[in-house]
Amino acid sequence: MDKTLSVLHIIRSVDISQGGTIQAIIQTIDNLPDNQTLEVLCLDDPKSKHVLNFNGKVHAVGPVKGVYGYSPKLKQWIKTNAHRFDVAVIHGLWTHAAIGGWQGCKSANLPYVIFPHGMMDPWFKKTYPLKHLKKQIFWYYQGKVLRDASEVLFTCEEEKKLANGVFLGYSYRPHVVSFGAPDVPAYKFNGREELSKVLPKLGNRPFLLFLSRIHEKKGCDILLKGFAKSEKRSDLQLVMAGPCDSNLESELKEMTVSLGISERVHWPGMLRGEYKSAAFNQAEAFILISHQENFGISVAESLAYGKPVLISNKINIWREIAEGNGGVVSSDTVSGAIEVIENWESLSLNEKLMMGANARKVYETNFTVQKATQDLTNALIRATKFK
Structure with missing residues (x-):
């Protein structure tokens, strides 16, 4: 492609603490081809820290209220600025970023693709039946967003398969594209020394990393129960790293006390930069017994570090990992958590090292950002020709 491709990404929020959706845009920015430009349109408050600190050109038309986040400014911004773009990418469902983004793109005749980012997974239907009923009613509008997209982009075959038939009405054009995680950053540090700053009680003991x-939906409770009940080394620790915007973390900490493992479970909060890299570097393996995971950026990141992943079969890339012997897979239950931990503990040192080497191969074969960038570029080019 000789001509520069100008792309607008539309998303509810650029706040990275809200989950993996924004990571798709961040990775695209970090690996943007020379013949592409990228701008982000979001519903955040333009004065918010995550907007002011965002590493890219971002236009915030908030603040907005509630999860849906209605703002008439979104559609108007797209209509006013659409002439500067060749194509748009809408991220996620069920918010005004999707509905307003669709309205704006359609009124301005700007072609677009959409990533559902796992939001059509049947787990939500099973777990929240009343919410699903409300979403089915809302599908009258939401379904049109998918119907009018050049392509609905799924990040693996499993996500595409699971989404089929979850909502009634409106056909769409599904397409699977690669989704990736960044390769290991070139930090120069002593991993344990860095970790001691955020995990002072961990010491030099071995640990599994969540x-x-x-x-x-991440299955934190079943992971803790499985860790407590599994046969394992007496010094094996569990690091539970991540943000929490509810009382769940406090409840889980109370659970560790009742399970008798409070001294073996560590809670550093959200890790970023060199601290996150140190945690991946120093962990024996990564563990996530999630009930639903569209892709699992952190799973792919672990593979990039050559770390085996101990996961549930509700993480949609589990087949690639199992086929490549890059980890241990079981169910999203307490018995499943026990199984992956005990299987890991039963391996010899050489077998663990081999599984780590396999994990890296799985990453290189399936989940590099370069492959994901090329797949998305191809989809965007197809979209510019869509009528």
Whole structure:
């Protein structure tokens, strides 16, 4: 492609503490081809720290209220500025970023693709049936966003398969694109020394790393129960790293006391930069017994570090990991958590090292940012020709 491709990304928020959706944009910015430009449109308050500190050109038309976040400014901004862009990317469902983004793009004749980012997973239907009923009613509008998109982009075959038939009405054009995680950053530090600043009680003891949001869908409770009940080395620790915007972390800490593992579980909060890298570097393995995970950026990041992943089969990239022997997979239950921990503990040192090497191969084969960038670029080019 000779001509510069100007792309507008539309998202509810650029706050990285809200989950993995914004990571897709951050990775695209960090690996943007020379013949592309990228701007972000969001519903955040333009004075918020995450907007002011965002590493890219961002236009914030908030503040807005509630989860949905209605603002008439979104559609108007797109209509006013659409002439500067060739194509748009809408991220996520169920907020005004999707509905207002669709309205703006359609009225300005700006072609777009949309990433559902796992928000059509049947787990939500099973777990929150009343919410699902409300979403089915709202699908009258939300479904049109998918219908009118050039393509609905799923990040793996499993996500595409699970989404099929979850909501009734409106057909759309599904397409699977690669989704990636950044490679290991070139930090120069002593990993344990850095970790001691955020995990002073960990010492030099071995640990499994949970690095994700502290949220009910992440299976934190079953992980703690599985860790407590599993047969393991007496000095093996568990690091629970991630942000929490509810009382769940306090409840989980109380659970560790009742389970008798409070001295073995560590809560450093959200880790970033060199501290996050140190945690990946020093962990024996990564663990996530999630009930639903569209892709799992942190899972792919662990693979990049050559760390085996101990995960549930509700993480949509589990097949690639199992086929490549880059980790241990079981169910999203307490018995599943026990199984992956005890399977890990049963391995010899050489077997663990081999699994780590396999983890890196799985990353290089499936989840590099370069591959994801090329797949998205191809989808955007197709979108510019969509009528």
